[in-house]
Amino acid sequence: MNVLERSVRAANSCYNRGLQLARQRDLSGAVPYLKRALELNKDLTDARNLLGLIFYEMGEVGDALVQWVISIDLRTENNRAVFYLDDVRRRGGQLASFSKMIERYNVALEAAKNGNYDTAIHQLAGIVAQHPNYVRAGLLLSLLYIEAGDYKRADHYLKLVRKTDRMNQTAVRYADAAEQEKRRIQKKQDKPREEIDNGSRTYSHREMSDDEVLIPSTYRESTGWQTGLNIAIGLLIGAAAVIFLYMPTKRAELNSSHNAELREMDRKLASANSALRDVEVNHSSAEEEKSALQSQVDMLTEGENSKLSQYQKLAGILNDFRNNDYAHAAELYATLDVSQLTDIDDGSGVSVQQIYQSVAGKMNSEGYLSLYSRAEVQFQAGNYRAAIDLYDKSLAINQNYEPALFRKAMAYKALGDTENANTFFAEVISRFPGTELARQAESEKTQ
Incomplete structure (x- = not known):
């Protein structure tokens, strides 16, 4: 097995793993496998289309559209990417x-x-x-x-x-x-309150009955002034305990809690x-x-003039070439904005400019004539608006084709649109002075 065959098999294996993960809705997990598959085989359009679908599903629409456009450049026929792009546009x-x-x-x-x-x-x-x-x-x-x-x-x-x-x-x-x-x-929040210190209890662990209360032999009744003095001393001791024992401890406790927070x-x-x-x-x-x-x-x-539209038109022109439908290819070519066809350095080796150049020669030399012939058919049938549209497309490919400009003016005159007819007759006269069509334009102008 040569290197190419091993690369293709490895790419298919990565694609199958990515497909399996995508079916399990592990989308981010599938992406690396699909990218690896495309690194191994750039022509694996199934992997590229699936990668676009995953990007689209995750909201990364720009990445999805780019993958589908590249996919169409690689293969136009029987390619789901064509449907995906059409669905987005619809x-x-x-x-x-x-x-x-x-x-x-x-x-x-x-x-x-x-x-x-x-x-x-x-x-x-x-x-x-x-x-x-x-x-x-x-x-x-x-x-x-x-x-x-x-x-x-x-x-x-x-x-x-x-x-x-x-x-x-x-x-x-x-x-x-x-x-x-x-x-x-x-x-x-659920931390239980600390139990009361057993040392605070001054009685034994069993409850004492009334007859078990012990009275020291030295006990005697206190007089009034002794009671008052004892209370005062107790208050002083309590205040001192608060000041010297409780407050520092509480302050330290609050500081510790605050620092922890x-x-x-x-x-x-x-x-x-x-x-x-x-x-x-x-x-x-x-x-x-x-x-x-x-x-x-x-x-x-940006609607019909967007890059997506231009790539789709180029794909359509390639498809028409394969089917030998040069008339329709010329119609698409006339509306193609070449400035928006940009090569993308994604490692695929595909050049949009090379694809364009492969069809541009034939279209520039023959396409405008095909469109002019179709326009003449529409003119003779009385479909002047359709004829004007085809004359415009012929001129879009070859702006110096005098017959298309003259017949466009004649179509406007047939419609009764004197203003536009005179405008284009005047353009024929100014751009092509001394020609037979310029003389006819002079006579056809409505004074």
Whole structure:
């Protein structure tokens, strides 16, 4: 077995393990296996599509879309990624909603870093209410509630996280920390009162009956002044005991209790800060991984002109080429925004620019003529609006194709739109002076 075959088998093994964990809803556990599978075999589109689904389920929509677009670039036919992307687009403003979610999460994270926990909690609670499967927001919100001592709410959001990602290790750690803190507080509240010191009892352990009371032989009745003196002496002794014995002891006891509480608060704060640093490190790591893709993801919410739309059009052009449907390929090519096609350095070895260049030559030399011919058919059939649309697409590929510009003006004239007709006739005259079509345009203009 050669190296390539071993690599493919290892990739399939990693994919199968990732699929098994995903079915058990251990999503974060499945991700490393799927990434490893793609490192071993970049063409394993099943692993890439599953990785995109897991990202999407956990609320990491940008990462999901990137995986699906790359998957389509690798294979267009019989690829579930095409359905996934179409489904996202059919859901109207969902991409805009996800973009807003990410913006609010970044605001909440910044507020948490600056100690504005109330602001952070307010933002995160709103995010989780709209997107309960956004794992990252749920973890940060539960952490802030643990810091605030609200373990009931923290437990609620940790359960929500584990409903999406059952074995999320960060959620497990947070839950364990919160449970330990609750047990410590409960143990402190339930601590029994200390028993009364047996030394304070001046009688024996058995109850004495009346006839067993011992009266010393030296006992005699006290006189009034002796009684008063004894009371005064007792009061002085009691006051001295309070001042010299009880107060220092009580003060030391209070100081010790206060210091213990301060130490416990420091411990809790250190624990919360450590957990918050974990979140920040995870976030920073994720941001670094996405930095090369951020320019593409930022534009996925801009409708038909988004990067997602451009990648889909390029995939459609490739599919039309395979099916020898050059007319439809030319129509897609005319609306393609090449500036948004950007190579992604993800180690896959796939170049979007190379894919584009493979079709650009034929489209630039023949595509505009195919569109012009289709426009003429629509013009002759009286479908002037459809003809204008095809003339525009022909000109989008070759803006110097004079016949398309002239016939576009004629289509507007046939529609009775004199203003637009004269505008385009004038453009023909100014851009192509001295030609036959320029002379015809001069005669066709409505005075």
